[in-house]
Amino acid sequence: MPRFTASALVVGDRAGTVVRDAVLDVVDGSIHWVGPAAEAPEAPDAERVELPGWLLPGLVNAHSHAPMALFRGQGEGLPLERWLREVMWPREARLTPDDVEVAMTAASAEMLRNGVTTSVEMYFHPDRIAAAVRSTGARAVVAAPLLPLPGMPPLEEQLAAAVDLAAGVAADGHVEYGIGPHAAYTVPLPVLGAAGRAAREHGLLLHLHVAETATEGADLLARHGASVPQLLAAHDVLGGRVLAAHCVHLDDGDLELWQEYDVAVAHCPASNAKLASGTAPLREMLDRGLRVGLGTDGPASNDALDLLADARLAAQLARLRAADATALSAGEAFWLASGGAAAALGRSDLGELAAGRRADLVHVDARDLAFEPVGDAGDVLSHLVWSGGARCVREVWVGGRQVVGGGVCTTVDAEALRLEVAARAARLAG
Numbered sequence: 335m336p337r338f339t340a341s342a343l344v345v346g347d348r349a350g351t352v353v354r355d356a357v358l359d360v361v362d363g364s365i366h367w368v369g370p371a372a373e374a375p376e377a378p379d380a381e382r383v384e385l386p387g388w389l390l391p392g393l394v395n396a397h398s399h400a401p402m403a404l405f406r407g408q409g410e411g412l413p414l415e416r417w418l419r420e421v422m423w424p425r426e427a428r429l430t431p432d433d434v435e436v437a438m439t440a441a442s443a444e445m446l447r448n449g450v451t452t453s454v455e456m457y458f459h460p461d462r463i464a465a466a467v468r469s470t471g472a473r474a475v476v477a478a479p480l481l482p483l484p485g486m487p488p489l490e491e492q493l494a495a496a497v498d499l500a501a502g503v504a505a506d507g508h509v510e511y512g513i514g515p516h517a518a519y520t521v522p523l524p525v526l527g528a529a530g531r532a533a534r535e536h537g538l539l540l541h542l543h544v545a546e547t548a549t550e551g552a553d554l555l556a557r558h559g560a561s562v563p564q565l566l567a568a569h570d571v572l573g574g575r576v577l578a579a580h581c582v583h584l585d586d587g588d589l590e591l592w593q594e595y596d597v598a599v600a601h602c603p604a605s606n607a608k609l610a611s612g613t614a615p616l617r618e619m620l621d622r623g624l625r626v627g628l629g630t631d632g633p634a635s636n637d638a639l640d641l642l643a644d645a646r647l648a649a650q651l652a653r654l655r656a657a658d659a660t661a662l663s664a665g666e667a668f669w670l671a672s673g674g675a676a677a678a679l680g681r682s683d684l685g686e687l688a689a690g691r692r693a694d695l696v697h698v699d700a701r702d703l704a705f706e707p708v709g710d711a712g713d714v715l716s717h718l719v720w721s722g723g724a725r726c727v728r729e730v731w732v733g734g735r736q737v738v739g740g741g742v743c744t745t746v747d748a749e750a751l752r753l754e755v756a757a758r759a760a761r762l763a764g
């Protein structure tokens with residue numbers, strides 16, 4: 335049995351619990367015991383892993399299109415509509431399944447290196463995304479996309495294929511499939527309803543974009559006389575495990591509907607800022623008890639896959655929006671990237687360092703000029719959120735298996751991947 339010791343351990347719960355001089359025991363890929371060293375059970379035969387820094391839960395990225403690493407930085411500065419039409423869609427039209435698998439492998443390795451052990455993915459070729467994640471040793475909830483694009487099968491066939499894919503998967507906790515209808519402005523409402531019913535029937539995550547921009551809601555309101563959440567409720571989309579990305583432009587009535595149906599939110603502050611979509615009502619969502627997790631969104635619209643940096647931005651924007659420095663604490667910001675995000679996915683096996691959860695662990699080297707001084711335990715969370723970031727991650731384990739050592743992902747050849755991503759991106763750019 336591996337026994338990890340660390341000078342401090344961050345649980346990843348809403349209360350912001352930090353344990354000083356901590357011990358964490360792993361049995362069969364799960365956390366068996368966690369707590370202060372002074373109270374740890376005797377374990378003379380344990381294999382000791384003594385960490386000089388801080389131990390964190392593997393971070394959970396609640397919204398991503400990670401294979402878009404192939405398009406990182408492309409179309410910089412263009413407004414959204416031109417960015418899609420002139421840059422993204424022509425490239426995506428040339429995309430092959432191999433492109434997706436290579437890009438996902440690279441992005442998965444990048445996320446692991448950044449301390450992100452689980453991501454929710456919505457992109458083409460979900461089976462190849464799953465294969466990539468298995469090769470790096472990470473975890474993903476892969477929402478099979480439903481999108482009416484030229485060259486893709488009819489939406490009803492896409493939905494049936496998504497349900498079939500989910501049925502054929504072993505529940506080993508590394509890959510879970512969900513259903514990912516893109517959004518209410520791209521997928522017809524009856525299809526969204528069918529997707530919602532299928533997700534509920536099979537216990538799958540239903541993941542879609544909601545109210546990302548002001549215009550998308552205004553268009554639907556003009557056409558149907560109802561907001562996006564009202565339309566989704568009226569068309570039987572809600573209920574079960576629904577995870578709505580962005581939710582920037584929601585009013586009080588919409589948030590009430592989210593409460594009524596227990597809709598979870600993937601909050602994407604970096605992408606919303608880069609694309610000037612707006613600031614989501616994060617504090618209001620949390621005060622209503624909504625489940626919220628942080629998402630990077632795709633690397634074409636963030637562009638980093640650095641969830642700790644996004645936790646800082648979430649706190650900054652929440653405070654600016656409320657003109658109140660108490661609007662979001664460092665502890666809450668970290669929780670949104672860990673335990674809060676796991677709850678948003680409906681995955682109580684992830685996101686926190688607690689007995690019974692999977693042993694997804696991140697070691698941060700605390701011997702860093704940016705991490706002093708540490709007085710009380712709260713300083714650990716404060717430093718992680720306000721002066722931390724991906725650069726401080728040294729080691730990562732997923733299910734007790736080490737996948738990052740010395741700040742490098744050890745399950746892939748990162749340099750070979752980098753060159754392959756560059757070559758494929760150049761071909762796709764045409």
Ligand SMILES: [Zn+2]
Pocket residue numbers: 397398399543579631632
């Ligand atoms: Zn998205």
